[in-house]
Amino acid sequence: MFTGIDEVDWASLRHAYGSAEDVPGLLRGLASADAAEREVALDGMYGSVHHQGNVYDSTLACVPFLFALASRAEVPDRGAIVELLVSIGAESTGPPAQAAVRAGAEAFVPLADDPCPGVRRAATGALVRFLDEPARVLELLRRRIAVERDEQVLPTLAAALGLFVRRHPAEAAGAVELLAAQSGPPCSPGMRLAALGQLALGAPERLPADLVPTAVRLLRERSGRRATGPDRADPDTLVGRIRRLRPSDEEGSYLLRTLHRALDDRVADRIALLVGQLGSPDAMDRCNAVRMSAGLFREWRADFSAPVSLLGAQLEPLEDQLRDAAVSVLTELFGLAAPAADELHTLVTARPDLWVHTWERGRPSLGGPLKALARSGDRRAVPVLGQLLAGPVVPAGLGFEVVHLGPAAAPLAPALRHRLGQVPLDSPEAAELAAPLLAALTALKDPAAVPEVLRLLRGAPDGLGAREALVGQAVRALDALGTAARAAAPVLRGLLGTRHAAQAAGALWSAEGDADAVLPSLLRELTHGRGRSARTAAEQLGRLGAAARDALPGLRVLAGSGRVWERTAAAQAWWRIDGDPDPVLPVLRAAWSENPYARGAIAECLAVMGPAGAPLRDLLTAELATARRHTARPGGYGSHDIAQDERLLANCRRALASQ
Template identity: 45%
Template structure:
């Protein structure tokens, strides 16, 4: 093994952490008899040689030696090596990607292409591995075939032939996933795949396999899903619980007409083997092969399988089914799974990332008989896409399950659904709220975290959150090994509802030696309901030492006082403003000036200090002081020259501050309209938006400003809330206008405007719901009826 490995000039290559001269050691480690050494080697391959999916010259040089490992039956944990090869060779560059490659990325793109070519050239190896004695290898081989083999119809035939004889349930699911992956990658095969999946969903011998078929049907051919998909899936989940001894709840698990047990059992060969409806017409068969088979001719290819019998699909486009996900809020990959899946050989503890992931996975799924079920359900949800009502009903059923693992999964998936799609979620949120009292900490914490992100949508769970706070003061504040403490999820969720029942928790937080960093934001949402906390905020602010930690300690207090508009705190705020240290002093100054501005005329004693700051050598300080001075004194004559000059500041952020402040002056600042108008052509998106809004407000004319704002609305979803605020403040917009069309189009969309694949922000739901409310207000005008 490894013939020629020492002849490779590894030292001349690099990986993520420097010279690649350690790569031979890693490769030999993959063949070690010591499981800890194998794990460390695989960890090193992912961490350095294939770091975050990158392909280096040394990655390419490894490919022949990795193939040597996967075909040697004496090597343990070969499934992990198969997965590594699949990842190295499975990166696709489509035409859009190629068009966006710049000069600095050419080498990397070439490496991806060479890796794909090299692994694809050796992909015939994976054909034999589909029946390997090692179940971990069999678990990894199907996705490798689906991703890398040149002849997809032949791959589908192999997968179909293996399914009736495969003894391992997780591998069977991987076979389904792989076939579905082929169908997704090669769309001419999708119809035949859908027909096969439909039969499999109806006749397979296990509820898990039927659920897998439904999940892939949703991905590959959603029109083929049964009309009663929700009760069908709910029945399958009950069957799975019964089959694994998970128990049932007679009050929830009544008969729904779905056959169970022996009535649904059929012979494997009948269920998955085929019952083909006859060969496909020649032209259809050609469409399924000619358009797909782009590789070199293969004399052994069997691309002539009967229609409707050669495809399946399962959970995701990446990852291995049946090994679960550490973070079940995501829809991509099987993050947190150990390479080789649940069938890896025994492992000893090793200080590696893979070892940590394995331990977390084991802890997450302790006592869970079917951890792969969550992956199947996530895949089903991805396939159902914008069918929000069906997805909501399915999750509601899961949240009523007697199985805590199913409820944990459902809570997390509920968060993902609400985060991405608009809909009616009152019942679902109430059911999530019921989980916050569960004695299982993972379930209660998951529910609290989801509710924390819902803001006003969490209202149906308000009583449950309040009960949790009353029963568990330990949930009020979270502490960390480093950094300031933070409010617990139940506290933030209730505060974001503006519910005064959270006040005892916030009052206790203000008594801690270090105030939680997010207490100010919580108070802002409560508004006047938090007025009883003003005294504690002033007291704690007066105690803040004006040293290098001043900003961290004072900023949450200043935010809280600003939210309350507590003008009586002006002396404490002025102390901070005058004594701000050099370290983060500009941040502290900004927070203090913002608080003084929020106090309005109640902070009149700050006027001399603010006038002094107008002469600061720092542009940002001058602009922020002018903004605060206008709010406190209304002295337009003094602040206008400063703000006008601020429009010429070097930093776009300072210009934005000046533009916003000028807009607040309204017609008093009309003299600066030409400067604001000139900024409508600026290259910085947010500066253009702020300038357009200010121009509208100082001139009272909407024409040119509206045109600019609507153009940027289309360019970037991120500015939509800001634009809608402006339109709502001056509405109603004329019926039939371009603005009305844009607003109604937004209201008609089911997808949240800020939904992202693979990521999200903690305020995304709040921002989108705010956008919807602003759109309705802009259409009807402030204080009028409702607008759908």
């Protein structure tokens, strides 16, 4: 197995953490008779030699030894070694790694018939990926399917056939026929599900008309077989219950994820499939469904009331894994979580221990169930939030969630003011503590908060950016309070020569309505301010209306700048001051197409413009007709993406109604 390993100059090779001189020990560890040692060695291979999917010169040097290990029947856990080889040769690793694994691809042929199911599971896909003989590969898969009986291996054969269809379209007909045959009786439910998923990806014309009901039925049959199988724990025992609740059915998750991915924009079918999953009697199926629902909600627009109601049904206090997964999804839905609000309220009432989440480090934060209830806009969250505000420690971020309750949160204003007055101004955390409280009081437009906000402005300490952060937050709050903030006018005037000039000028305008007092500062920031300052100045100038006509030349220049947010703000201000939509609408149209994240502000502006914005009606109607969320993007997501998209849709409807 290790012939020649000592002849490699490992010290001169590199991995993620430097010299690869430890790699021979890792390779030998993979062959150890001790399971713990093998696990440590495999972890080391993924942690350094193949760190985060990367390939180094030491990774390539390992490939021949990994093939040797995988081919020796006496080596335990060879399936994991084959999986490592497949990962090293993946398309994302680059030509050298692919070539290294492809050079040894013949070794995968006997491994596909290996007595060990784990080896067979990994080797079938490797045949398709690395053996450059499509006809031979298809025949090997055909023979393997005819004799395979292991329920864990069969779905991987379907996945290999699906991969074959996508990689070799010219030779795909035979693989499609095999998949079609495996999608019906007498094949097992798991194999049929796997075959349907692969047909959906590569040959959707071969799918049955009743795909979703069929998939739901097969899922339940599969779960029933798993529940009564030999390796299923006694359902009446504590261990059995934990296993039922733990989302450990990775194969089932993969089968349904594949089907969801294949259905893609067939959102109605995906909702029906999700409803079937969430209605399963098997807790693992439901837990998998909860996790899959998050991706559907984040990416697509639809009526999700049915699956959201079923998410609420997963909140029973005894089912911890399901509950936590469902709460995690519901917190991202904001107003869309309303169909589950009753269940959220029941959970919040029954489990005060879930009101606050305590972390190993840092301040406690608002617990998921209460956060989801507040974000849904349900006024029943108000009394509980009031109790927390009266407690010894206010959970981090509580005020940010108050914002979503609207006027219903008005009874919390006195407690919010009291807490704001207790923020220690000499603390480096002052801005962090004040921000959520200020956000809540700003949303409530509480005029009685002016003294506490002025305290922040006057007493914010210098250094470490604490003063700058606090001042910015406080000025925004005063701006929202309007004429109630007249007492703050002297302090705001003192800020007109600082980096907060544009925001302070806006707050001063809100408090006093004197354009002459703020126009010079805003014109200066519009012309000479950088980045955000110029944009803020444009936004504030638009509020002055015709009184800011002297700003039109500067706004025209900014509307032609290279930064989309500045162009958008300048165009909106230009229209509010001048009232002529003709030069403004082309700027807004271009920004709409250039940056989807600017659409919310543009739609809001069009709602204010009314009939003057009618030439952009096509953008609004097209957005409302688009099934995919404007925040959907590959490779990541934000916790407020759904709320931002729903706000855009509401603004589009409002703008159309105003025209």
